[in-house]
Amino acid sequence: SEVEMAAIAQELDAAEHALMASAGVDNPDYLRYVAEGSGNVAESGMFSIQVLSRALEVWGLAAVPLTSPDMEAARADPTTQAAFICNHQEHWLTVRQIHGQWWNLNSVYSAPEPLSTFHLSAFLGSLQQEGYTIFVIQGQLP
Numbered sequence: 001s002e003v004e005m006a007a008i009a010q011e012l013d014a015a016e017h018a019l020m021a022s023a024g025v026d027n028p029d030y031l032r033y034v035a036e037g038s039g040n041v042a043e044s045g046m047f048s049i050q051v052l053s054r055a056l057e058v059w060g061l062a063a064v065p066l067t068s069p070d071m072e073a074a075r076a077d078p079t080t081q082a083a084f085i086c087n088h089q090e091h092w093l094t095v096r097q098i099h100g101q102w103w104n105l106n107s108v109y110s111a112p113e114p115l116s117t118f119h120l121s122a123f124l125g126s127l128q129q130e131g132y133t134i135f136v137i138q139g140q141l142p
Helices: 004-019 028-036 048-058 069-076 117-130
Strands: 062-065 083-088 092-099 101-105 113-115 133-138
Touching: 004 028, 004 048, 048 062, 048 133, 062 069, 083 117, 092 117, 101 117, 113 117, 117 133
Parallel strands: none
Antiparallel strands: 062 133, 083 092, 083 133, 092 101, 101 113
């Protein structure tokens, strides 16, 4: 939930704060860090990939960048995967296979948008060209 993710963001912020403070609270890097505020949750409600990754761990899932060398098979044939989360600036969307059908679960649309398996690779490629960072969701989805 949003509340649980906010708690994760606070935990990550506290750990980062302690790490940065360990170099000294007068350190210019620490002062810059404190002035920037949280990098884990924005006022708009946008959560960082670190928060999303920690939240996914509860379900035994992991988010791995599609560009990772370990994701060569996913790049070659994305239909071998079960889900992707995609981020551009302050917008996240999910592309997920449910009962053999791929869906674009983008909140800017009024309803989920079906994707054919043929179109999936091209769709993910177009997202990358638009500047999206794509993560492969690894593990058994609920």
